[in-house]
Amino acid sequence: MVADPQQVLPGTPLPHSTAQVGHSFTSASRSADIRPDPLTVGEMKRMRGADLKKRFRWDEFLSEIIITVVAFVSLAAIVGIFVFVFREAMPIFLVPSIDATVAAPPEAQETYGNEQIGDAARRVSGSDRSRTAEGSGSEGESTLANFLGTTWAPVSMDPRYGIIPLVVGSIKVTLLAVCIAGPVAILAALFTSSFAPRWSKEILKPAIEILAGFPSVVIGFFALVVLATLLQDLFGYKFRLNAFLGGVAMSLAVIPIIFTVAEDALAAVPKFMTEASLALGATKWQTALFVKLPAATPGVFAALLLGFGRAFGETMIVLMATGNAAMLSFNMLEPVRTMSATIGAEMAEVVFGDTHYNVLFMLGAILFLFTFVLNAVAEVFIRQRLLKRFRGG
Amino acid sequence: MNTAKPREAKIAVTNMNFWYGPKPALRNVAMEIPPNHVTALIGPSGCGKSTFLRSLNRMNELIDNVRMDGHIRIDGVDIYDRNVDVVELRKRVGMIFQKSNPFPKSIFDNVAYGPRINGVHDKGKLEELVESTLRRAALWEEVKDELKKSALSLSGGQQQRLCIARALAVDPEILLMDEPASALDPIATAKIEELIYELKSNYTIVIVTHNMQQAARVSDYTAFFYMGELIEFGETKKIFTTPEKKQTEDYITGRFG
Amino acid sequence: MSLRKKLLGTSVVTLSALAAFLIITVVILVMGTIIVGGKDAFTWEFLTSAPREGMTEGGIFPAIVGTALLVVIMSIVGVPIGTITAVYLSEYASSRSILARSIRFAVNTLAGVPAIVFGLFGLGFFVQFVGSGMDKVLTDSTDLRWAQPNILWASLTMALLTLPVVIVSVEEAIKTVPAELRAASLALGATKWQTIVKIVIPNSITGILTGAILAVSRGAGEVAPILFTGAAYFLPHLPGSLSDQFMELGYHVYIMSTQSTNVDATRGIQYATTLVLLLLTFLLNFSAIFLRSRLRARQIT
Numbered sequence: 032m033v034a035d036p037q038q039v040l041p042g043t044p045l046p047h048s049t050a051q052v053g054h055s056f057t058s059a060s061r062s063a064d065i066r067p068d069p070l071t072v073g074e075m076k077r078m079r080g081a082d083l084k085k086r087f088r089w090d091e092f093l094s095e096i097i098i099t100v101v102a103f104v105s106l107a108a109i110v111g112i113f114v115f116v117f118r119e120a121m122p123i124f125l126v127p128s129i130d131a132t133v134a135a136p137p138e139a140q141e142t143y144g145n146e147q148i149g150d151a152a153r154r155v156s157g158s159d160r161s162r163t164a165e166g167s168g169s170e171g172e173s174t175l176a177n178f179l180g181t182t183w184a185p186v187s188m189d190p191r192y193g194i195i196p197l198v199v200g201s202i203k204v205t206l207l208a209v210c211i212a213g214p215v216a217i218l219a220a221l222f223t224s225s226f227a228p229r230w231s232k233e234i235l236k237p238a239i240e241i242l243a244g245f246p247s248v249v250i251g252f253f254a255l256v257v258l259a260t261l262l263q264d265l266f267g268y269k270f271r272l273n274a275f276l277g278g279v280a281m282s283l284a285v286i287p288i289i290f291t292v293a294e295d296a297l298a299a300v301p302k303f304m305t306e307a308s309l310a311l312g313a314t315k316w317q318t319a320l321f322v323k324l325p326a327a328t329p330g331v332f333a334a335l336l337l338g339f340g341r342a343f344g345e346t347m348i349v350l351m352a353t354g355n356a357a358m359l360s361f362n363m364l365e366p367v368r369t370m371s372a373t374i375g376a377e378m379a380e381v382v383f384g385d386t387h388y389n390v391l392f393m394l395g396a397i398l399f400l401f402t403f404v405l406n407a408v409a410e411v412f413i414r415q416r417l418l419k420r421f422r423g424g
Numbered sequence: 425m426n427t428a429k430p431r432e433a434k435i436a437v438t439n440m441n442f443w444y445g446p447k448p449a450l451r452n453v454a455m456e457i458p459p460n461h462v463t464a465l466i467g468p469s470g471c472g473k474s475t476f477l478r479s480l481n482r483m484n485e486l487i488d489n490v491r492m493d494g495h496i497r498i499d500g501v502d503i504y505d506r507n508v509d510v511v512e513l514r515k516r517v518g519m520i521f522q523k524s525n526p527f528p529k530s531i532f533d534n535v536a537y538g539p540r541i542n543g544v545h546d547k548g549k550l551e552e553l554v555e556s557t558l559r560r561a562a563l564w565e566e567v568k569d570e571l572k573k574s575a576l577s578l579s580g581g582q583q584q585r586l587c588i589a590r591a592l593a594v595d596p597e598i599l600l601m602d603e604p605a606s607a608l609d610p611i612a613t614a615k616i617e618e619l620i621y622e623l624k625s626n627y628t629i630v631i632v633t634h635n636m637q638q639a640a641r642v643s644d645y646t647a648f649f650y651m652g653e654l655i656e657f658g659e660t661k662k663i664f665t666t667p668e669k670k671q672t673e674d675y676i677t678g679r680f681g
Numbered sequence: 682m683s684l685r686k687k688l689l690g691t692s693v694v695t696l697s698a699l700a701a702f703l704i705i706t707v708v709i710l711v712m713g714t715i716i717v718g719g720k721d722a723f724t725w726e727f728l729t730s731a732p733r734e735g736m737t738e739g740g741i742f743p744a745i746v747g748t749a750l751l752v753v754i755m756s757i758v759g760v761p762i763g764t765i766t767a768v769y770l771s772e773y774a775s776s777r778s779i780l781a782r783s784i785r786f787a788v789n790t791l792a793g794v795p796a797i798v799f800g801l802f803g804l805g806f807f808v809q810f811v812g813s814g815m816d817k818v819l820t821d822s823t824d825l826r827w828a829q830p831n832i833l834w835a836s837l838t839m840a841l842l843t844l845p846v847v848i849v850s851v852e853e854a855i856k857t858v859p860a861e862l863r864a865a866s867l868a869l870g871a872t873k874w875q876t877i878v879k880i881v882i883p884n885s886i887t888g889i890l891t892g893a894i895l896a897v898s899r900g901a902g903e904v905a906p907i908l909f910t911g912a913a914y915f916l917p918h919l920p921g922s923l924s925d926q927f928m929e930l931g932y933h934v935y936i937m938s939t940q941s942t943n944v945d946a947t948r949g950i951q952y953a954t955t956l957v958l959l960l961l962t963f964l965l966n967f968s969a970i971f972l973r974s975r976l977r978a979r980q981i982t
Contacts, residue, residue, distance in 0.1 A: 083501055083503070083507075083508045083509055083512050083513055083516075084507055084508070084509060085506075085507050085508065085509045086509045086511075086512065088511075088872060088874075090872075090874055090875075091872050091873065091874050094874045094877075095773065095873075095874070097765075098765050098768060098769050098773060099769060099773065099780075101761075101762055101765040101766060101769070102765060102766040102769035102770065102773075102774075102784055103784065104762050104766065104844070105766060105784055105787040105788050105791055105844060105845075105848070106783055106784050106787040108787070108791060108841050108844070109787040109790050109791055110787075111802065111806055112794065112798065112799075112802045115801075115802055115805040115806040115810065116798065116801050116802060116805060118805065119801075119805045119809075214700070215700045215703060215704065216700075216704075218696055218697040218699075218700035218701075219697065219700040219701040219703075219704055221697045222694075222697035222698055222700065222701045223701065226694050226697060226698070227698075227701070231701065234705060235701050235704065235705060238704055238705045238708045239704065240966070240970065241708055241712075241963070241966075242704065242707070242708050244898065244902075244962050244963065244966040245711065245902075245959070245962070246901075246902025246903065246904070246931055246958060246959075246962055247902070247903075247904070247905075248902070248904045248931040248934055248935055248955075248958070249711075249715070249902075249931075249934075249955055249958060249959055250711070251935070252715075252934055252935075252938055252951065252955050253711050253714065253715065255938055255939070256718075256938065256948070256951070256952075257714050283707060283711070286704060290704075314690060315694075316689075316690040316693045316694050317690065319693070320693055337793075340793060343795075344794075344795025344796070344797065344798070345795070345796075346795070346796060346797040346904075346905040346908075347904050347905055347931075347935065350935065350939070351935065351938065351939055371795060371797045371905070374797050374800075374801065375797055375800075375905055375908050378800070378801070378804065378908065378909045379908060379909040383809070391801075392801060392805065395797065395798050395801040398795050398797070398798055399794060399795070399798045402793055402794065402795055403790060403793070403794075405793075406789070406790065406793040410789070481868065483864065483867070483868060486864070486867065488775065488777075511870055511871070511872050512870065513870075514867065514868055514869065514870040515869070515870030518868065518869070519868040521861065521864065521865065521868075523861065525859075525861035525862060525864070525865045526865075527862060527865065527866075527880060528862075528884065537866070537869060537871075537879070538869045538870065538871075541869065541870065541871045541875055541879075542870070587865070590865075590869065591868075591869065594869055594870055
């Protein structure tokens, strides 16, 4: 039982008349604004069941279908890349032995003029996919053995499609690039996340973004024209364009990725960890090196993986800076050919459907698979870190 | 004005249960909301009153992983029936949100949004509609010279009245208000309450409020919710002076909140 | 602290500072050498005239036109598809559905595919498959019109490559549209589609623009995908139809600096072309960053 209604209501009893509680509802003057209703005031308007019947809306229906279909383009694209790249690569495995097709034209430099277009048209003509032996060839040698051989000479009288030099070339350049870019980018990320004054971040981050924005052909040009001479003068080695130069140039392209992901990982280290370390009397650098960096290890590792993947598939820089000779060696100061550069340089002049064509696609398939796996693994590490962060670990 | 409870309820809720995922939010709620009156839903935080309100125009369906059973009938029509068009339903049952949410458009375009959606494009008609609803929302005099101004330049109270005008422009029969004045200062609040009083003769209003005095001032009927259950429902006068349940009394007198 | 520890500490800090400094220096170095090397040849005439005398004189106008056409066609196809995909992911797909997850997976994967592989896809799918299909259907002679590298296939290949960029940008913008606005629209009796068209998209224009600009920047800079899907070094006239080949800035730099017959005489032109490309991407990225920061500012208010 409520003791006193006035405990509840400020001063006045519950209203039911038009003179209300303590407010002066001046509704009388506004009755003229009541909506011009065909129904009189007070009459209830009934909701008719028929009016609420489900209506078919064309625009809703069509828009949803179109949007869903269009969204599948990306999915179709990935599947398509997989299918069509492998499709053009498959014939290699179906041919018991590599045969020489029509004697390939000598490696012509790209000239200008109508001549080039005409040639290209002839070459890419989709007529016969001759796979039967026509000229001399290394009959009896299995495709796989040829493929895994150490000579890459697709346009010789005895065509050899050994991809080992190409793979080694890719690895050489990529490893060097990551070995340079990794420490530099990670140290720089450590710098901005732990040591740097605020203003330095405002300079470094834009610099990284600009670096990331350089088209790779620009970096390749810079390497070819400026860096090559610089490094050759500095170290005095024999070949102007080689794996070393390629690796150094590539590191420029890879630094932004490693920096961004590593910095992200370092910034995500929970504050309580760094604060605990500092509170125990550790210095900034001790905290950074022994607490932050280890805590960010999954992310940093992912950064390196992503950088590796990016460098492995990069084409223009290697095309312009590595000398493009498919030599197999572990000497960094010799020219190399990477897988991506091979595709880039030779695809335009290959005959549609012949073995060379298929092998180039096979290289592409390998590149695709490799970067796919690498990215997937890196994803796991990044997500693992994110999960850790949200769980507070 | 006839204050006796009319024979037919505008909104009839029977055996309503509601779950967010595995968690029950409302249990066995049954209520009859009369037309052309103001019904207030009160109760402590988390008691389910907002969930209940949102069920009345099926806005809960926008949340993932919710479940409801029981029936909600408006004018005898089960609004959760498979044949009911939810878009049409929402035109008949308007909603005002706790924090005013005008579109980042002009005042005019905000109010005209609803009619335009319904196919009204004639400039004259739109202007007429905008003016009449802004008048009904007691905002016309303040903005009539600045209809092209952005709605976001209005004060909080004005924005809320704009939202009311916007809701009125689609000609609903029921207005659901989820703590419409909780973010407003006392003067703006008073204006909103005055507005509610005027509107009820043409609309059925259901208002959620955690301000008991407001409920007492503004409503004809009150429903007290606690922990997902409807504890008591009745005329406001009775609820606030001679409640039947002890829980109601405890809440009203402030023993818990 | 022991001397050894102090030394370690100092070297760590110094090394990391050096690393940061090195990066900044390299960026300035690259930009600097290109500006210095190219500024002489960078004239209005250079930008507006065609090459002459075996590329040793004249300008790069056709390459600029080719690049412009490439990114325009690419955007016309790619920006709508990317925007619609982003709308699907944010508005239609429940985040738990398999459909949504596979599309997201596809987008992430696409972002990691090497550019040259896109070129292979362009060749294997667009040129060989679609192109020869079109030739069979549209022409009755055995002439090859569409089963050739041309600007259409190159643009479509580029559109695919830049699709993830657009999708991510637009999705970021859609996320900033507050849920209350959507709720308000739906509570007024608007349908989902009406809400998207009248509320969500208009408030995401910044993100759509940012995505488009970033895509264009990428499209103008990447050369690997167009190496064998349509770019050419010298064409006597500008592309007149979608089945023509085209000249392109990045491709021009590549060929001219590695394979032209007079590499030294054309050095100045190479530098200037690179400078044009650099300036272009720089400007584009800068405007995208500017737009994005405006988007983030709006998100906070």
